[in-house]
Amino acid sequence: MKQEVLENERKRRTSLANIYDLERNNAYIELENWMNELTVLVLSVNSSTSVKRMFNGYLENVTEEQLMLPISGEWEEQVSQCIKKQAWLEAQIRLKVEERDITKEEVVVLERTDEIEPELLIAKENQIRKFKEKGIPYVPFYAVVDFKKNLTEEQKSRLESVLTETGILTSLIVPANRYNEALSGTVLSTHQAQVPNNLTKYLDVSVSDTGDVSHDDVLAVLKGISVSNEDVHFVTADGTFKGSFIAGTASQYGLAKYIGKHAREQERLRIIAMLKEKVAALKLEIDKLEVLSNESKTRQRKIEVEYRSFPKFPALKDAKEKFEVVAKRIAELLEPEISSLNEKFKELNTSVEIQIRNLNVEFVDITIEKNEQAVNDACDGLRNFERALSNLKSSYRSRGDKQSLLKNQDDKISTFKDVMDVARADVLSLVGRIKSIDTRIESYEKQLQDIGADNIRKLAQSINDKLEQFPLDQRALDRELSDLKNDLENLRERLSTGAQKKLFMQELVLAWEIALFQDVKEFSGKFGLEIESDTVSLAESIMSKFGQLLSKKDRVKNKSELGNVFSYADKGLPEYNLTMEPLEFRVDFSHMSIEDESRVEMLKMIARREKITLEYQSRRVSPSFAKIKLAEQDKTxxxxxxxxxxxxxxxxxxxxxxxxxxxxxxxxxxxxxxxxxxxxxxxxxxxxxxxxxxxxxxxxxxxxxxxxxxxxxxxxxxxxxxxxxxxxxxxxxxxxxxxxxxxxxxxxxxxxxxxxxxxxxxxxxxxxxxxxxxxxxxxxxxKKSNYNTFSGGERAMAMYTPLLAAVDARLQNAHCEAPRIFALDEAFAGVDDNNIKEAFKVIEMYDFDYTLNSQSLWGCFDVVPDLSIYVLNRMGNSNLVNSISYSWNGIKKTRVEEPYEANEDIQSSVAQVTLF
Structure with a gap:
């Protein structure tokens, strides 16, 4: 029987070997499919070939680690590249984000800045800081001038470039009385001799009245800088300049950026727009870098997933394990065991025969049959009897135990009955006491209701709360009393100050009224104002008539416009010697404090007037008076x-x-x-x-x-x-x-x-x-509409006929012996032969001499008495031109060098031009 088992195991081993080979082929196919399905994990040809070659010995003499070694190398290399790329991209993103944030901060700074300023050297900034420390007032040149409106953008650009090149643009202007003190830095002279052709030709003064540098200071600087190249030192609108040590033409710095408030504002907006475009571009770059970083991270994850998805070949491993188990079993256990069993069988067979003989001896006195079934039945009956006897003994012992248990339970029940009787008596006693106590409680509650106990409880609670709140209220009242005492002291101190303030405000109101009445008195006739005793009514009347002007123009702008108009009038009226002097408003206050000085300064600033006078008939008069007199004089x-x-x-x-x-x-x-x-x-x-x-x-x-x-x-x-x-x-x-x-x-x-x-x-x-x-x-x-209906020849005649007539009229004014000659290029192009003949006829009628040029015209018509014709030929792209001369006598055309009749239909492949 075991021999059959051995044979079966051998057959099973053969079957498992076939299955093992089949699973290896399937595993190889699975490996190739895995390699083909890779999308991001790239295996080199050497790695793929090495893995496939080693797979033949997989699980035999090649371990899984050895098989994975080429793939692991490729995986580690590619993961390392992804990590390096991510690190580089993240570094770039950080740099771009920092650059974007810096650019955004620059935009915020520019948006909060009123005006942009040119970049200054560190030395120039140090100089300005020293001026501030010394308290020397200054303004940059570019901030107090503006271009005249009639200048072109090219002229503005050239002027600003030459002023930049010479250093004038960023130079400082200081008041005339501080000029010598400011010579430690680079300043423009206000004491320069004035020249006739100066910068006031191109620039206007644009300086605030409230500044320490006055309009006259800036005007003196402009009048001291020449714009004529005939002077020793000059700058011109075309970019040329000449200084003490340098001269030449300024480099072009682009459009004007700093001269004029509008130009500076446009430059500021342009830089803001440029920076915003840079921010947007940086954002796009950051987004692109983040996309690349995310793609790199995704690629790394996919590489990890594909690497981890390398097949484990469980079926191949299981087949190998089963094959090895069967093979080992056959090799190590079954074959040696068969030989051992054969020996044991022989020994057992001998022993069995001895036992049979002994058994026959024992069964001599037993009446049962001598076979296995009968013996087994008898043995079963003996075993059943033995079990019944054992059960009977156990039941008897259990009955005795239960009787003892029942006796113990009866004793415990008797004891519990005695205890319950005692407890019942105690409970009845307690119930009686509880009822007595309830009766007493009801009596007490009735007595409390009769005397109003609830109200007493509430009153007691209220008194207790007030007693607890009283210390807190007392401390609060003490603090309020202290505050009131402090306020009272402050009010006593402010009372005297308020009295002085009242006197000052009365004086200030009176000064405003005086200023108002002065202006109304001066301009009442011009603007139709009625002088009223009530100041409030007068002010309301003026506001109703001229209040809208306050919202349209401010004082600084009015002053600037007045300065521009004065400069323009001064240049146009030099013989009248115009002057503009500030007319200060004089007022004294007897009760003025330091904090009230700003109110007084505002009054003086608003009440300040500019007095303009001109010289008329050897005396200084106002422009309005001079205008009236000049109008009368002009009328006469x-x-x-x-x-x-x-x-x-x-x-x-x-x-x-x-x-x-x-x-x-x-x-x-x-x-x-x-x-x-x-x-x-x-x-x-x-x-x-x-x-x-x-x-x-x-x-x-x-x-x-x-x-x-x-x-x-x-x-x-x-x-x-x-x-x-x-x-x-x-x-x-x-x-x-x-x-x-x-x-x-x-x-x-x-x-x-x-x-x-x-x-x-x-x-x-x-x-x-x-x-x-x-x-x-x-x-x-x-007309144009009629002209367009003509044919090409008719259009040509419409042009040439009046033209030739006009030439004839022009030549009629010449000397009688003057040549009557004209030249015409591309003569009569687009005109048919009949109209060309008519054109030549008109030319001959006018008795003109002429030189005509044409691509194909010969002019050999009977109305033309004689012509000299030259045909110019150039072969291909040659630099040489050949000339052939012909003569027309009104009848035939002949070549000059060879006196024979020429062919009328001359065909040539070369480019030709006819001159006659």
Whole structure:
């Protein structure tokens, strides 16, 4: 039987060996699938080949650690790269975040800053700090000037660049009385000699009245800096400059950034916008870096997951384990055991035979059958009897134990009954006592209700609470009493101060009223103000009329505008020697404290006035007085000039110039008639004819004459002109001259003589109108809409015919022996041969000499008596040009070098140009 088991185990071993081989193949396929499914964990070819090669010995002579060694190396390398990349990305993110935060702080600082300032050297900042320590007032040059409005952006840029290059832009201006004290630093001189062409040509003063550096200090600096390159030292608007030791042209620093409040504000906004763009760009970079960092972390996690997902090959391991168990069992246990069992079987067989013989001897006196079944049945009966006897003994012992237990329980029950009787008697006694106590409690409660015990309890509790609160209230009252005593002392001290304050405020109100009445008295006539005794009513009346001006302009802006207007007037009126002096408001206070000084300073600042005077007839007067006197003087001079102008216009225009103009107009009309005569004879192949009309212009002004009416007056004999006609002619030219002078002042280009020439140019009185006529159609005016309906040849004739006529008119004014020649490039391009012939016919009618250039034109027409023709050829891109000369005699064309008739249809592959 065991031999069969051995055979079965051997068959099982063979089967398990086959299963083991099959599972190895499946495991190899699983390994390849794992390698193919890798997405982020990259295995080199060497690692993949090494793992596959070692897998053949896996679980035999190759351990799992040895198999994983190439993959682990690749995994560790790639994880290390991810960690390094993440560290680099996080460092970059930190740097970008720091840069972004710094940029944001710069934006916040600029947004809180009113004006941007140019960057200063450390030495310049130290100099400014020393000025502050010494208490020397100063302002930078760029902060107290502004460009004039008529300057271009290019001029502004050049001026600021040259001022930057020379160091003037950031130099400091100090009051004239502190100039010598400030020479330890770089300051602009307010004592410089004034030059005629100075910076006031380009810059205006823009300084606050409340500052220590005055308008005059800044103006003195501007007037001391020349803008003329003829002076020793200068700066100009084109960027050139010359100083004590340097000269040249300033570098271009871009648009003006610091001169002028608006420019500084624009520069500040530009830098803020640039920084915000930088913040946005940094945010994008940070977002990109964070995305890359997250991608790197995700890649690292995926590498870890894929590495951890390496197959464990459980089926292969299980198959190997089963195979080894069976093989080991067969090799070590079953085969040696079979031989041992055979020996034991022989020994047992001998022993069995001996026992059978002994058994037969024992069964001699026993009546049961001598077989195994009968013996087993008898043995079973004996064992059953033995068990029944044992059970009987156990039941008897259990009965005795239970009887003893019952006796003990009866004794305990008797004892418990005695105890219960005693306890019942005690309970009945206690119930009686409780009832007695309840009766007494009810009696006591009834007595308490009769005497109002609840109210007494509440009253006692209230008294107790008040006794506890009394110390607290007493301490609070003590504190209030102390505070009241302190307040009383303070009020006594402030009483005297308040009295002084009252007196000061009364004096201050009186000073404001005086200032108000002074202004009202001065300007009541100009603005229609009524002087009232009630100050409040007067102030309300003024506020109702002029209060809206306070919301439109502030005092600083008004002062700046006044300074600009004064500077402009001073330059335009140098002969009147304008001056502007501050007129201080004088007031004394007898009860003024230190904290009230600001109120007084405000009063003085608001009541302060600028007094402007000018020199008129050797005395100083106000501008309004001078304006009235000058208006009266101007009116008187105008009346005198009107009469003088009329006499001049009558004498010159009517008696002298008028005759010349009349002759020129007549010559022009004859010239137009001659043009029309020539064009009447000219008719192209489509029957198109042209004529010109010299039409007088009409006027839009009531003070001017129409051209027809003016020419009619000029054609008359001056002796027969009536006075009204003479006045109308004089008024006409006076209006023309005035309009020309007005336009010249706006443009700033022409002179008075040029204006007179323009007014007397009779050619401006007329305009040319071209008419055309086709066969079978009416005469029409040449307009753009009509011109576009012409064919190419007709358009060419429409251009060339009047043009040639105009050339002829121009040459008519030349000397009789002067050449009548003109040149035309790309002559008659786009015109057909018939119209080209007509064009040559017109040229010959005008008796012109000419030089024409064309790509394909030869000009060999019977209307042309003779031509010299030159054909220029250039082979490909050669630098040489060949010339071939031809001659046309009105009948045929011949080559000059070879006197034979040339082919009319000349074809050539080279580029050619014909000159004749």
């Amino acid at each position: 001079l105008a009346e005198v000039m009107d009469e003088k102008d009329r006499e001049i216009y009558e004498d010159i225009l009517i008696n002298h110039v008028g005759e010349t103009i009349k002759n020129k107009i007549q010559n022009s009309k004859d010239w137009v008639a001659r043009i029309n005569t020539i064009m009447e004879k000219t008719q192209n192949s489509s029957g198109l004819k042209f004529d010109v009309e010299w039409s007088p212009k009409k006027t839009d002004s009531e003070q001017e004459l129409d051209t027809l009416e003016l020419v009619r007056f000029l054609e008359k004999d001056p002796m027969w002109l009536a006075d009204p006609d003479r006045k109308r002619i004089a008024q006409h030219f006076r209006s023309k001259v005035y309009e020309a002078k007005r336009k010249a002042e706006l443009s700033g280009t022409s002179t008075f003589m040029e204006d007179i020439k323009s007014v007397l140019d009779y050619r401006e009185w007329y305009e040319f109108i071209i008419y055309y006529e086709k066969t079978g159609e009416k005469r029409k005016e040449m």
